[in-house]
Amino acid sequence: MTLPTAVPSMVWGWKELVGLCKIKVVAVMLVCTAVGMALATPGLPPLTSVILGLVGIGLASCGAAAFNHVIDRHLDAVMTRTSRRPVASKRLPVAIALGWACLLSAAGVALLAWQVNHLTAALTFASLIGYALIYTAFLKRATPQNIVIGGVAGAAPPLLGWVAITGQITAEPMLLMLIIFAWTPPHFWALAIHKRDDYARAGIPMLPVTHGIPFTRLQIWLYGWLTVLTTLLPVMIGMSGALYLFIVLFLNARFMAWNWRVWRGQDPTAPIGAFWFSIRYLLGVFGALIIDHYTAALIW
DSSP: OOOOOOOOOOOOOHHHHHHTTOHHHHHHHHHHHHHHHHHTSSSOOOHHHHHHHHHHHHHHHHHHHHHHHHHTHHHHHHSTTTTTSTTTTTSSOHHHHHHHHHHHHHHHHHHIIIIIOHHHHHHHHHHHHIIIIIIIIIIHHHOTTHHHHHHHHHTOHHHHHHHHHHSOOOHHHHHHHHHHHHHHHHHHHHHHHHTHHHHHHHTOOOHHHHTOHHHHHHHHHHHHHHHHHHHHHHHHTTSSOHHHHHHHHHHHHHHHHHHHHHHHTOOTTHHHHHHHHHHHHHHHHHHHHHHHHHHHHHHO
16 A cells, blocks of 8 residues: 655744844844934934834835845755745745735835825835845846945935935935945945855856956945945035044944955955944944934034
8 A cells, every 4th residue: 555645844934924024134224214214303203203114114124125035036045145045945935925025015115105204105115126126136137236236225224214204305314325325335245255156156146256356355445435435424514523423433444444354355254254344334334423413412
């Protein structure tokens, strides 16, 4: 008598659904969003607007991350760094992941339109499309400049936060957006050097794969200086003062020290070290903006 062969069932739960959301990445984005909210007003922004804005933008960001898991599942399965992701490892059905992405995205944008303002909802939706479709589905596979062009969507959080409070787009949040836009290439290219073989195996045209590691190291050095210049702009336009300048000069020195180590190419651990430090650097710059903003408010 032949017994039927058991077919392994796909077991999934909340752990896999939460794993689609890239919680750590979204957390950094929400910090930048909150800074945009705080800087939008001389005093404290309305608590209700802050909470609803962060929840709506956070939900939409989680939805965009989930779309990324679905669209990139075949690439993720090839790469060591991403092969254990829920969809790539087939622990979570594609249909469930896609439904979860749609639910999170729709809930976030709807909440913003209903309780915050329509401009914030529209900009959040545009950022979601920019990341999930334009970057993930097209740019990532099409050009080594994927990070540069796609960085526009990733740089949006402080603009979204500002607009959630004011309902207007002005020069100040665009400047904050510019800081993240300039910071993004050296941040991701450092990781791309460290994981070059992974990207090459998956056929993703990251800069170290298409142009080589020495060229990428130079670009990290140059974009690092561009990032430094953008962090000085808040002082130049009177948005921030001496305290911010003091903190950011220290952070810039550390940031460029790491980029110098990457550029020299003598330390194989420098790229991944620069990648991790760049996250602390960005949070430090935005933290300095907040400290300076409220210190100035107390003094005056």
